[in-house]
Amino acid sequence: xxxxxxxxxxxxxxxxxxxxxxxxxxxxxxxxxxxxxxxxxxxxxxxxxxxxxxxxxxxxxxxxxxxxxxxxxxxxxxxxxxxxxxxxxxxxxxxxxxxxxxxxxxxxxxxxxxxxxxxxxxxxxxxxxxxxxxxxxxxxxxxxxxxxxxxxxxxxxxxxxxxxxxxxxxxxxxxxxxxxxxxxxxxxxxxxxxxxxxxxxxxxxxxxxxxxxxxxxxxxx
Amino acid sequence: xxxxxxxxxxxxxxxxxxxxxxxxxxxxxxxxxxxxxxxxxxxxxxxxxxxxxxxxxxxxxxxxxxxxxxxxxxxxxxxxxxxxxxxxxxxxxxxxxxxxxxxxxxxxxxxxxxxxxxxxxxxxxxxxxxxxxxxxxxxxxxxxxxxxxxxxxxxxxxxxxxxxxxxxxxxxxxxxxxxxxxxxxxxxxxxxxxxxxxxxxxxxxxxxxxxxxxxxxxxxx
DNA sequence: CATAAAATTTAGGTATAACTAAATTTTTGT
DNA sequence: ACAAAAATTTAGTTATACCTAAATTTTATG
Numbered sequence: 001x002x003x004x005x006x007x008x009x010x011x012x013x014x015x016x017x018x019x020x021x022x023x024x025x026x027x028x029x030x031x032x033x034x035x036x037x038x039x040x041x042x043x044x045x046x047x048x049x050x051x052x053x054x055x056x057x058x059x060x061x062x063x064x065x066x067x068x069x070x071x072x073x074x075x076x077x078x079x080x081x082x083x084x085x086x087x088x089x090x091x092x093x094x095x096x097x098x099x100x101x102x103x104x105x106x107x108x109x110x111x112x113x114x115x116x117x118x119x120x121x122x123x124x125x126x127x128x129x130x131x132x133x134x135x136x137x138x139x140x141x142x143x144x145x146x147x148x149x150x151x152x153x154x155x156x157x158x159x160x161x162x163x164x165x166x167x168x169x170x171x172x173x174x175x176x177x178x179x180x181x182x183x184x185x186x187x188x189x190x191x192x193x194x195x196x197x198x199x200x201x202x203x204x205x206x207x208x209x210x211x212x213x214x215x216x217x218x219x220x221x
Numbered sequence: 222x223x224x225x226x227x228x229x230x231x232x233x234x235x236x237x238x239x240x241x242x243x244x245x246x247x248x249x250x251x252x253x254x255x256x257x258x259x260x261x262x263x264x265x266x267x268x269x270x271x272x273x274x275x276x277x278x279x280x281x282x283x284x285x286x287x288x289x290x291x292x293x294x295x296x297x298x299x300x301x302x303x304x305x306x307x308x309x310x311x312x313x314x315x316x317x318x319x320x321x322x323x324x325x326x327x328x329x330x331x332x333x334x335x336x337x338x339x340x341x342x343x344x345x346x347x348x349x350x351x352x353x354x355x356x357x358x359x360x361x362x363x364x365x366x367x368x369x370x371x372x373x374x375x376x377x378x379x380x381x382x383x384x385x386x387x388x389x390x391x392x393x394x395x396x397x398x399x400x401x402x403x404x405x406x407x408x409x410x411x412x413x414x415x416x417x418x419x420x421x422x423x424x425x426x427x428x429x430x431x432x433x434x435x436x437x438x439x440x441x442x
Numbered sequence: 443c444a445t446a447a448a449a450t451t452t453a454g455g456t457a458t459a460a461c462t463a464a465a466t467t468t469t470t471g472t
Numbered sequence: 473a474c475a476a477a478a479a480t481t482t483a484g485t486t487a488t489a490c491c492t493a494a495a496t497t498t499t500a501t502g
Contacts, residue, residue: 008489028450041490043451048488062450062497092313093339103333110327118314229459249480262460264481269458283467283480 003052007109010078011035012045013056016067017075025064073140080136081108081116083129088119090130097130097181098172131172132163132182132218147218150186150198151211158187159219166216178207180217224273228330231299232256233266234277237288238296246285294361301357302329302337304350309340311351318351318402319393352393353384353403353439368439371407371419372432379408380440387437399428401438 005013015034019026028046032039049071050059056071067075085104089095095103120126120138127143128134134143147162161184164175175181179202189206190199196211209217226234236255240247249267253260270292271280277292288296306325310316316324341347341359348364349355355364368383382405385396396402400423410427411420417432430438 006488029448037489038491039450040452040492045489093336093343095339099335103336106331106333107328110331112324112327114320115314115324118316122314227458250478258459259461260480261462261482266459 005074008045009049009056010074010109012042012049013067013071013075014078014082016057016065017072017079020066025066027064031065076136076140076142078108079142080138080140081111083133083135084116084119084123084126085111086129086131087123087126087135091123097176098169100130101167101169128163128182130182131165131167132161133165134163145218147220149215150188150200150209150217150219151196151214153188153198153219153221154191155188157221158185159221160185161217162220163218164216165218171213171216175213175217178202179205180207180213186219226295229266230270230277231295231330233263233270234288234292234296235299235303237278237286238293238300241287246287248285252286297357297361297363299329300363301359301361302332304354304356305337305340305344305347306332307350307352308344308347308356312344318397319390321351322388322390349384349403351403352386352388353382354386355384366439368441370436371409371421371430371438371440372417372435374409374419374440374442375412376409378442379406380442381406382438383441384439385437386439392434392437396434396438399423400426401428401434407440 012031012035015031016026019030019034028039028042031037031046032042035042037045046057046059046065049056050065054070055068056074057065057067059065082104085107086097086100089100089103090097117138125138126135134145136142145162150161153159161180161182163182164172164180166172180186184202187201188198189201191197192199196214197208198214199206199208201207233252233256236252237247240251240255249260249263252258252267253263256263258266267278267280267286270277271286275291276289277295278286278288280286303325306328307318307321310321310324311318338359346359347356355366357363366383371382374380382401382403384403385393385401387393401407405423408422409419410422412418413420417435418429419435420427420429422428
């Protein structure tokens with residue numbers, strides 16, 4: 001029953017998942033930008049995904065796409081592969097968290113279910129990848145995430161970093177230098193309403209962070 | 222300078238390498254059979270490989286193909302990936318030697334040079350894969366192999382198994398049960414000239430092996 | 443509410459890498 | 473040496489997945 005999908009298809013499904021995670025449908029243009037593919041090509045591919053049996057996406061002209069149950073399963077499978085691979089590259093081959101993305105991006109499409117099970121077991125079935133992203137479970141459910149963006153915190157609030165949502169090497173290196181990595185506890189000591197800067201404390205260190213950073217760091221209070 | 226090759230191209234080059242290892246050129250038909258691709262498709266692909274710049278193969282109509290220096294380098298790169306991956310799947314994820322081939326077959330095309338270096342270093346730069354196949358060096362030279370097929374031995378001769386040249390799951394399982402794995406010492410006690418059966422001893426165990434097996438086991442005397 | 447801007451789709455093409463059927467070339471057996 | 477068999481190539485298609493240019497639809501604005 002389960003058809004073998006092409007790498008291209010898997011990339012579309014994964015990207016649609018990411019764009020529709022907050023509820024809305026994914027627009028052709030947003031997909032095109034994220035995938036680095038022209039908008040017309042995306043339209044064509046979407047039509048194919050919608051016409052395939054079983055349909056992988058729900059699509060109406062000019063209205064964007066959403067995933068069907070089948071499409072979502074396939075997307076979560078790829079995302080599980082990706083995140084397990086990232087964790088595993090870091091844990092067993094000494095990759096740093098800013099180096100793993102590209103490698104996982106290629107490997108995620110070719111590993112077997114057996115391989116997936118073996119690395120998951122070898123790591124003791126981790127629930128988050130090195131960036132703190134939640135790993136879909138073996139039965140392909142995405143766990144609930146109680147985290148909120150750091151940018152939503154205000155003076156006096158504190159919590160622990162759960163996740164840094166970025167695959168930008170330079171940003172990740174920078175954050176690591178600042179100590180802004182998962183598991184770190186932080187306190188917000190000031191909020192500047194016009195530029196949305198947050199002043200935070202990590203241990204005895206004080207940092208002022210702009211929205212471009214605080215919107216990518218997620219916190220559990 | 223180094224162009225990124227397609228998976229298909231890498232598979233052709235690898236297969237041509239294997240078919241031309243003993244010196245002769247590889248025929249269209251032999252390639253077609255090994256790659257499970259129709260002969261006309263192979264002709265077409267060969268022409269492309271010969272026309273590419275730099276040329277990856279040397280080709281004259283009806284005369285088969287050989288690899289150019291560039292083609293050979295690319296083939297050895299893929300073979301190095303494959304064999305390092307096999308070793309690594311066995312050593313770190315508990316795969317058995319009959320399970321690794323398929324997985325390595327897919328992974329070999331997508332791992333980075335960085336990944337290659339990391340697994341090689343993690344294993345202490347192994348020289349042979351789990352079947353005993355020699356791993357091309359980092360500078361892409363294939364080491365000389367002093368081994369000869371078991372089928373070439375005669376009564377009284379003895380040696381150590383270096384390599385089992387097969388990726389057939391069933392055969393590999395069988396050989397493992399018989400103890401016919403690399404590093405094992407054997408003595409030939411009898412040769413039957415008409416059916417080419419060899420009677421051998423492993424420790425105190427005596428086995429009679431046909432040509433289909435003895436031609437795939439390699440020995441260092 | 444009309445029109446400009448933005449988003450999207452249609453139309454027509456390209457490259458890669460496979461396929462089958464038919465033609466040709468090479469090899470082999472007598 | 474020549475005909476049959478085997479190997480190989482040519483010719484013509486197909487599927488996937490991308491592209492650009494142009495047309496259309498939707499959304500936003502004065």
